[in-house]
């Protein structure tokens with residue numbers, strides 16, 4: 001392998017010296033980026049005059065965007081709130097020990113950014129930057145606050161989105177962005193006030209401005225909306241950096257805006273010079289519940305006593321049986337429900353293979369199938385109810401589905417290796433009031449037998465999805481699951497469960513932190529993995545059904561609190577729903593997604609709602625990001641990942657960087673669990689992984705070594 005970048009240190013030194021000479025500085029004293037004995041805490045300092053409570057002050061979204069950026073990656077930070085009327089700073093250092101690796105301002109403030117004689121705090125920060133080689137960024141900057149940019153215009157991108165493009169330097173800083181790489185693939189700044197900036201007319205001597213992201217004003221002129229500025233060190237002390245860098249973006253941000261999501265990793269990476277605690281990976285795990293069983297077809301909703309019309313509030317009782325007709329003897333289902341067929345599975349497999357082979361970054365894509373064994377053939381341990389009372393060896397013809405046979409089971413078995421499998425109980429009885437014995441002997445064990453008889457691969461009996469996410473408060477059921485061997489099960493992000501130590505009752509509980517799960521409150525031996533519900537509902541199998549139900553909630557007369565105000569077409573429903581799903585990918589969110597079997601119907605003979613939605617989501621993803629492969633973990637892998645992140649979050653992990661010498665990692669875990677620390681930008685130990693062109697080392701801190709590891713190697717700073 002060629003390494004030309006390492007082959008020219010002499011030439012680089014000469015270039016460096018020449019640059020210094022050109023700047024009128026002596027190169028006689030070797031310039032280090034920090035004092036020789038410096039110790040830099042790898043933690044980001046967030047300086048804000050904003051309140052943490054969005055209800056209390058109007059401009060807190062920028063702070064929320066900042067926290068989201070750091071929480072998603074798992075980078076430690078400290079928020080220092082200053083009084084805007086009398087700004088102040090926390091203690092930045094003691095001796096040559098720097099308390100922060102980087103400085104971040106959610107909103108710019110010239111008193112902290114521009115070290116004019118009248119801004120003593122900015123002078124203190126500037127000195128800190130020079131001394132330790134620490135970078136600073138303002139995420140929503142008034143250009144003139146920076147000392148290197150000036151405002152030359154503005155745009156309300158609520159009314160007119162800004163199509164921005166990355167400069168060559170921008171592409172280097174954000175190599176994972178596809179959006180912004182050309183005029184035809186712009187990075188859209190939308191729903192955010194934006195200032196256009198140019199380099200300041202009165203740029204300090206020797207300062208340089210490197211535009212990273214640019215856009216065109218309405219008069220056609222091109223201006224900067226994000227730049228890094230380099231200010232020379234005009235009075236260097238021994239060990240000082242030769243310059244200090246400030247990055248400024250001149251558009252507004254919050255944690256929900258796509259442009260904020262797109263840029264956040266690159267900003268953090270720039271800010272930390274690519275050496276940070278934390279990691280990012282892109283995940284997508286659609287879980288298709290109820291495989292084997294029929295689902296309702298909107299608007300018909302089956303309850304214990306019969307059918308209801310789901311379009312009315314409250315639902316209207318329609319009768320004890322499906323008003324459209326009785327059970328079809330060939331399928332075992334009635335016209336108010338849909339059970340996927342063998343043909344649906346064949347089309348689904350063809351589609352998934354196509355995604356894996358033809359869609360960029362999706363080679364790992366594989367659906368998870370939470371299945372109910374009762375729905376399958378008797379010869380596989382099911383009840384043979386579709387159609388009922390037919391012998392397991394009944395003749396069937398794959399081409400003609402009009403024979404009296406269950407086509408689903410054989411096609412699932414034939415294609416079982418294409419999917420990941422998770423138990424969803426044998427017959428989908430809700431578990432809130434179930435007994436220990438019933439849960440173990442009528443649900444868990446029989447469904448596992450079906451898995452064994454079908455020979456399901458990619459199946460781990462220690463994970464499950466409970467029917468309707470029920471049973472999470474039932475000690476008897478949880479005990480049965482524990483006996484069976486369940487260690488990970490799914491919870492619902494829309495109804496967070498109580499943490500361990502709380503009263504184990506339903507209520508308004510907070511979600512676990514980003515990409516974390518938590519032990520079940522009632523039975524902490526079982527770990528909950530929060531899963532997202534989606535707007536592709538359990539009871540739709542055709543575009544007409546989905547569009548009707550979506551508009552029932554969000555259309556012209558929608559019953560949801562914030563309907564769109566008009567009835568959407570199928571294409572618009574796909575667009576709105578995929579917009580939500582792609583945001584999970586862009587934010588490195590590992591939480592799985594909930595779907596249902598009827599979403600897999602080949603509604604036109606080829607396409608399915610789930611396939612259409614995934615296609616739309618992946619197409620968007622590949623317009624935003626590049627070279628970040630999408631991971632499709634099993635429920636067990638996601639559970640392990642979330643547990644790892646939770647333990648990491650709760651163990652007070654500290655990293656101290658000694659420039660040129662190494663990094664010391666320490667932690668404290670009261671439960672004596674091993675703490676796995678993701679360290680990006682450093683190769684160390686046996687568990688390393690390259691993703692998006694960057695290495696992450698997963699370093700385990702154990703009680704045996706007093707939760708401390710000394711990574712003794714020269715790390716560029």
Ligand SMILES: [Zn+2]
Nearest residue numbers: 289290467468
């Ligand atoms: Zn279900």
